[in-house]
Amino acid sequence: MKNTYTAEVNIGFGVSELINNDSNMNKIILIIGCLIATTTAFAQQISTWIWYPGDYEVWLSNNMQNRRTDRGTFFPPFWKMDSHYVLVEFSKEFDLPADEEISIYAEGKYNVKINGKMLPGAPTKVMLQKGKQKINIKVYNQGNVPALYVAGKNVTTDSDWNATYEDKEWIDETGKASDQSGTSYVKAGKWNFNGPTARPSTFKLPVKPQQALSQEKQGKGILVDFGKNTFGFLTLHKLVGTGRLNIYYGESREEALSTKTSETIDLLEIHNQQPQDSTLDLSKAFRFVYLEPEGTVRFDEVSMQYEYLPVADRGFFRSSDNELNKIWDVAKYTMELTTREFFIDGIKRDRWIWSGDAYQSYAMNYYLGFDSESVKRTILALRGKEPTISHINTIMDYTFYWFLSIADYYRYTGDKEFIAGIYPRMKSLMQFCLDRRNSDGLMKGLAGDWVFIDWAEGLSKQGEVSFEQLLLCRSLETMAMCADLVGEPKDNQHYQQEAQQLKDKLFAYYWNDQKKAFAHSRIDGKQTDNVTRYSNMFAIFFNYLNEQQQAGVKANVLLNDQVQQITTPYMRYYELEALCALGEKDYVMKEMKDYWGGMLKLGATTFWEEFNPAKKGAEHYAMYGRDFGKSLCHSWGASPIYLLGKYYLGVQPTAAGYSQYEIKPYLASLAWMQGKIPTPKGEIELYVSKNKIKVKSPVGTGTLKLRSKVVPRVKQGQVKHISGNDYELVLEKGIAYEVDYKY
Template structure:
C-alpha cells in the first residue's frame, strides 16, 4: 500500500485499465507527420517585439486521412482498448464495426485490425492496447489506400498502395494526447532584483529559457515586461528583441504565468496605473534528456568552456535542435547539423535527431532548398548518414530515403550547363556570416557539399536496398569530385579558389572549401599540408568570426594533428566570450569589437543571439579529437580511440554509445580505457615501448602503437607521451 500511494491517479487508472503483463503500446502516426506538426507549432511561436514572426519557407502539414493496420495471430480472443485523435472507423478483417468503439474483442486466430483516422486540426494518431495487440512502429500506414468498389459492392485493388511503417515519439500514456504535448518545466527563482523606475529588473544569474511567473499581481492598468539576454537589452524598452505588454484589471492578488516562453537572463518589469506585484520567478522549460558525455582536464579554463558549451547545447535542445533560444527558435538545417554531432558526444539522444530531420524535410513536392539555403540541403543529407554511423538505425534511413531521393532530384535539376550549382532565383547561398563574402558564380564550397551529398546518397541507397541508384550516385560523385579539382585547384596558390565566374577562376581564396576538403579527405597528403600552411594558418586569408565556421576550421586542424594549436584557439576564442561575461556561447564573436558592439547584429542593437547552438562546438572537438573516440562502423560495432592531449597534462571523459559509455583517462604516462560497446582500437604514440596487462600491443609505425579494446574490460596502458 505504501508504494501504491506514490502512484498518481493517472498511473492507477492505467494499471487498472490494462493488465500488468500487457506489452507496451505507444501513440503512432504517419511517419514524419507529428514531427512536421510540432515543428510548425514550435517555429511559429517566434515573436519580435510582440509581433508574430513566421518562418521564411514553405510549411507543410500532416496528412489529414491515414489508414493504420496490422495483422495478428492470437492464441485466444483478446480485448483491445482504442484511443484515437480524430474521427475514425475500425475494421477487423475488412468488416467495419459500428460506431466509435473504445474497446473491441478480436477473436482467436489470424486477423487484420485496421483503423482509418481523419483530422485536420491534429495529426491522425492511434493508441491500441491489448495483451499482445499493441500499437508501435511495426504497424503499417498509408495516406491513400487506392481501393475501389465494383457494382456488386466488392472492395478491390489496393495494389497501388504504398504502406510504410508508422512513426512515434515513444509516447506511452494513452491519456496524454499527442496534440497536447509539452516539454516539462521546473521553478527557478531569481538571484538578484534591483529597483528601476516604478518597477524592477530581475537577474536570473545566467542565460535561461522559460515562462515568467508573476506573483501577487493586482490592479488596473498596464504591465510592461522587457526581456534581455543582457542587462542593456532588458533596460532598452525601445530596442529589446522580446517583450510582453499586458492590459490588466484585477481586483485581488493573483499569480500569472506568461503564455509564451522566452529567452533571457534579465527581466525588466514596469507597471503603469494602479498595477502592482510582489515578485517574479520563472518556469524553466527543458528537454528531459540525460547528460551522458563528459570531459575534464588539467586546464580549468578549458573545463569552464566545456561546461558552458554543454549548457548552451542544453538550452537549444528542445522538441527539436534549434538555432538559438532568443530570436529565431527555428529548425535551421546548418545549425542542426552541428547539433547532431555535439549530441553524439553529450546526450546521445537519437529521437531528437530523427524528428529534427523529419521536420526539416517536410513533404513532397520539393519546391525549394531546405530553409531556402542551398548549403543547408546538403547538411541535411550528411546528417542522415552520420546518424546511421553513430546509431546503427538502418530502419530510419530506409524510412526517410524516398524523401532524400526527391530532394536530390530537385537539386540535380538545378545544375547549370557546366554541371555545377550556382545561385538561381529562390536560392539563398549562405556559407557563413562574413563581410564581403562573395556568393556570385559557381562557388567551390557548394560543389564540395554537393559532391559529399552524392556520396552520402550512394551509401544510403545501399542501406535502402536501392543498388541501381547507389551506382548512379557514386558515378555522379566521382565525376563531380574530378571536376572540382580540375576547375578550382590553383597550383600557384596551392588551394581551392573560392569561385568561378564566366568560366574563369576568381583570385579569391577563402577557408571554407579548403577546410572541408581536409576532413572530407578529398586532398592528397601533399595538398593537405599545402592547404594547412597557405590557408588555415595564413593570417592573410580572411578570418572566420562565427563559432559556426570556427567549428569546421578547428575540426580540419584537429584532423591534421594540430590539437596544441586548436587548444590555444579554443581558449582564446571561447575563453574570450567568457571573459566578457558570457554564460552561454554566442552566434558571432569578433574579438576586435568593443562594448555594446558585441550585442548588435542584423542592423539592430540587440539582434545577436547570445545563446546559439553552433557556439557549443567544443563538445564535439574535445570528444572526437582530444579523447579521440569515433565509430569506424555503425553503432560502435568497431571504433577508434586515438587520444591527443594537445598540450594538456591530463584529461578524462566519457563518450556515449547505444549500450553504455566509452570511458577514458589519459595522462602523459598512463591511458585507462573501458568500453561498454563493440570492439575498439586504441592508437597512441609513445617514446618508449608501452605495456599493458590483458592485451597485446603492436607497433604499427615508428613510435605508433595499437591494441584491441574488448567490451567490458578495463585496460591500463603505461607509456611515455
C-alpha cells in the same frame, strides 16, 4: 523504462538438489515465480501512439516555430510550412494464440475493420478471435495529427504497423472490391507516448521553478537578474492593480534596459483586484528582465518556470585546465537550452529549426546526450512534405547539410531502420537538387535560393561557388551509401557515378596549383582569384585531398592570416576540425581557449552566434543592423563539446553504431583529462594522463592508438608496435584496461 521483470537466479546446481534440501524450497518458488513473471511480461507487449511518419514532427515544429515574436509582433518562418495528412489508415495482421480483447484510442474520428468487415460505430473495445486477424483503422483529424493507440495482450500499436494517406481501393458496378491495390504503405511513426492518456497533441515540455538572483530598482521600474541566460515562462508574484505592465527581456543588462530596441517584450494590461501569482503564456529567453509598471500595478517579486527537454546526462569531460572545463560546461548548458522539441538555432531571436545549425547540434549531441530521438525528429521536421519546391530553409547549403546529417546519424547510431524510412524523401530531395544544375552540371543560386555559407563581410555568393559543389558531392556519396543500405544497387551505382563526375569537375574547375587551394568561385566559366577557407577546410576532413594538397591548404589557407578570417563559431567549428585532422591540435587547443575563453572573459554564460574580439562593449550585441540582434545563446557556439570528444579524448566510431571505433587521445597542454563518450549501448569511459591510460567500453571492438616514448605495459590484451613511438591495443567490450606508458 522497460515494462518487464528481470530475475537473476543461480542455476549452477540441479533442481533435485534444491528439492532434497527443504531450506531451498523458497528458492524453487522464487525461480518459478520469476520465470512466470518474466514470461508474462514479455508476452504483454508495450503499446505506443503511432502516426504517419514525419507528420507529428511537422505538426509539432509548426507549433514551436510560430512562437517567435519581434517586439511583440508575430514573426513566422521565412519558408514553406507543410501540414499533416488529415486522413490516415493504419493496418497490421496478427496470428493470435487465443481470443483477445483490445482497447482502441484515437486522436480524431475513426472506423475499424476486422478482416475486411467494418464494425459499427467507433468501438473502444473489440474482441478478436484466435487465429489470423487483420486490423484496419482509419483516423481523420483536421486540426491535430491523426494518431492511434491500440492495447491488448498481443495486439499493440508500434512502428511495425503500416500507415498510408492513400486509399486506392475501388469497387465495380456490382459492388465487388478490387483484388489489386495501388496503395503505398510505410511503417508508422512514433516517439515516446506510451500510455492511452499520453496523447501526442497534448505534449508540452516540462518546467521547473527557477528563482532570480537579484532584483533592483532601476529608473521607473525593476531590473531582475537571473544570473545566467535561461528560457521559460516569467512568473509575477502577488500581481495586483489596474494599468499596464511593460516587460523588456535581455540576454544582456544593456538589452533589458533598452526599452526602444530590446528584441523581445511583453506589454500587458492588468486588471487584478486581488493579488495573484501570474505566469505568462509565452516562453522567452533572457538573463535580465526590466519591468515598468503603470497606473496602480505592483508586484512582490519575479521568478520563472524553466522549460527544458529531459535528456540523459551521459557525456562528460574534465581536465587539469579549469578554463577548459568551464568552456565545456558552458557549451553543455548552451546545448541544454537549444535542445527543445527540436534542435533550434538560438533561444532568443529565431527559435526556428535551421538545418546548418542542427547539423552541428547533432554532432555535439553524439558526444553529450546521444539523444537519437531528437535527431530523428529534427531531420524529419526539416524535410517536411512533398512536393519539394525550395531548398531546406530556402538555403542551398542547408539542403546539403541535411543529407550529411543522415550519414552521420547512421555512423553514430547504426540505425538502418531510420535510413530505410527516410530514403524515399532523400531521393526526391536529391532529384530536386540535380534538376537545378546548370549546363555544366554545377549548382548555382537560382531565384529564391539563398546561398549562405557564413556570416562574413563581403563574402561573394555570385556564380558557381566551389563550397556548394563540394557539399553536393558529399551529399551524393551519402545517397550512394544509403542506397546500398536499403538494397537499391541501381541507385547506388547512379549516385556513385554522379559523385565521381562532380569530384572530377571540382578539381578541374576550382583547384589552383599556384595557390595550392580551391578557388572560391567560378563566374562565366572562369575561376575567380579569391581563395576562402570554406571549401578548403571541408575538403580536408572529407578526405578529398592527397598529402601534398593538404600541406598546401594548411600553409596557404588555414594558417594564412591574409585569407579572410572567420568570426562565427559556426564556421570556426569546421576550421578547427580541419586543423585537428591535419595534426595541429596544440594550435587548436590554444585557439579554443582564446576564442571561447574570450567570450567567458566578457561574462558569457552561454556561447554566442558571433564573436569578434576586436569589438568593444555593447558592440558585441549588435547584428543584422539591430542593437541587440545577435543571439548570445546559439547552438553552433557549443562546438568544443565535439572537438574535445572527437579529437582530444579522441573517440570516434569507425563502423556504424560503434561496432568498431578508435580512441586516439591527445593531451596537448593538459596534465590529465577524463571523460565519458556515449554510444548506443552505454558510455566509453576514459582517463588519460602523461603516464597512464584507463579505458572501458560497453560496445563493439575498439582500437586504442597511442604514442609512447617507452614500450607500453598492459595486463589485459597485447600492445602492438606500429612504427616509431606509435602503438595500438585492441579493446574488447566489458574489459577495463590500464596502460602504463610515457607521453
